[in-house]
Amino acid sequence: MEAKIKNIKDQLDIQLKKCKTVQELNEIKVRFFGKKSELSSLLGKIREISPEKRPIIGKLINDAKQKIGQAINHKKRELEDIAYQTSLEKELLDITMPANVPQIGARHPIYTVQEELEDIFSYLGFEVAEGPDIETEYYNFDALNTPKNHPSRSIRDTFYTKSGALLRTHTSPVQIRIMEKYQPPIKIVAIGRCYRNDKPDASHMPVFHQIEALVVDEGISFADLKGTMDYFVKQMFGVNIRSRFRPHFFPFTEPSAEMDILCVNCKGKGCRVCKGSGWLELGGAGMVDPSVLEEVGYDTEKFTGFAFGFGIDRITMLKYNIPYIRILFQNDLRFLKMHRA
Ligand SMILES: [Zn+2]
Structure with a gap:
């Protein structure tokens, strides 16, 4: 054993x-x-x-x-x-190995342009104002002198919520909200997202960005509008870019005009971007309709004002040579990296 x-x-x-x-x-x-x-x-x-x-x-x-x-x-x-x-x-550390470079975030081109706009208008003494994206019919249409039967109110143009509110179709409701609260002099720019029931194409999206300027004071004339507009265009696009007005109609301004700028691509010679005309449509402008000023209780004998607005997306596309508006909303990292500010 x-x-x-x-x-x-x-x-x-x-x-x-x-x-x-x-x-x-x-x-x-x-x-x-x-x-x-x-x-x-x-x-x-x-x-x-x-x-x-x-x-x-x-x-x-x-x-x-x-x-x-x-x-x-x-x-x-x-x-x-x-x-x-x-x-x-x-597992010995190999210091010659390439490191994983962290992905660094970048500002979206729309916000780069938005900041540039804020800077230009701040220099002229404008204050930046904000308002809600979800609005009432009163602020979006009624107070802005829009007739009850105006086509822009239809569900084919405007997104309504079940409760009867709507997604603002322009930044103009901010004008009313500011004027309700403050007495002239008023000098603001309203910047933000707007919504319209548009079918997406090369230049339209159901959501877009707008900037709008409003000045109300004693003795404000169309010349002030033209001067402000021209200063802005030259700051934004260069000293040789002229601007012009064409008569138009908007419910909330009288007289109203469409604003054009000299084509930033061909400087007026005519090209693909301006479809040969040498000019590009920028947005709408005009003297604030007295009925809008009356709506907020201003003395229309004493005060006059001007307003103008345009799409930030369009300016961004012109500035960065972006062919389709859609690209601004797709969040494609290759695009965002290309335009890293
Ligand atoms: Zn052109």
Whole structure:
């Protein structure tokens, strides 16, 4: 019996010396400790031994078990140390490897242009005003002298909510909200998103950005409008870009005009951008209709005003040579990176 136990221990030593991996070690553990191991069968035979010798043999087997366990655990730690060292060597920092450059955010071209507009008008003494995107019919149409049957009120043109509110179709409601609160002199620009039920095409989207200027004071004339407009165009597009007015009609201004600027692409010669005309339509303008001023309780004998507005998207497209308005809303990272300010 003692010889057998000694033999098991010798066998184990040989096997442990050959063992190279944790997996091999686990196999060894099963072979020497498992139910089918020699040690187990020896324990099974202990009843066959005479009662006097039984405790001695029992102790021998248990000692052997303990020593085998210790030897296996010792080997396990040794193998784990080796595995750890190997992994460290493999993971050694390679400082020549190219780093992952973090993606840096960029300002959208529309907001770059918006800031530029704010700067130009701030210099002229305008304050930037804001209003809600969701408006009532009163602020968007009624207070702006828009007849009840005007086509712009139809659901084909305007988005209404179930509760009867609407998504503002222009920044003009901000004019009313400001004039309700303050007495002249008023000198503001309202900037923001507007919404119209337009089918998307090269120059239309259901959402777009507008800027609108309003001046109300004593003695404000059409000449002030023209002067402000011209200053803005030259600041924004260059000193040789002229502007002009063409008679038009808007419910909230009288007289009203459409504003054109000399084509920024061909400087008036005629090209694809201006469709050969040499001019580009910029937006609408006019003297504030006295009925709008009366609506907010201003003395129309004393005060007059002008207003003009235009699309920021259109200006952004001209400035960055963007062919389709859609590109401004797609958030394509390649486009945004190209125009990183
Ligand atoms: Zn042109």
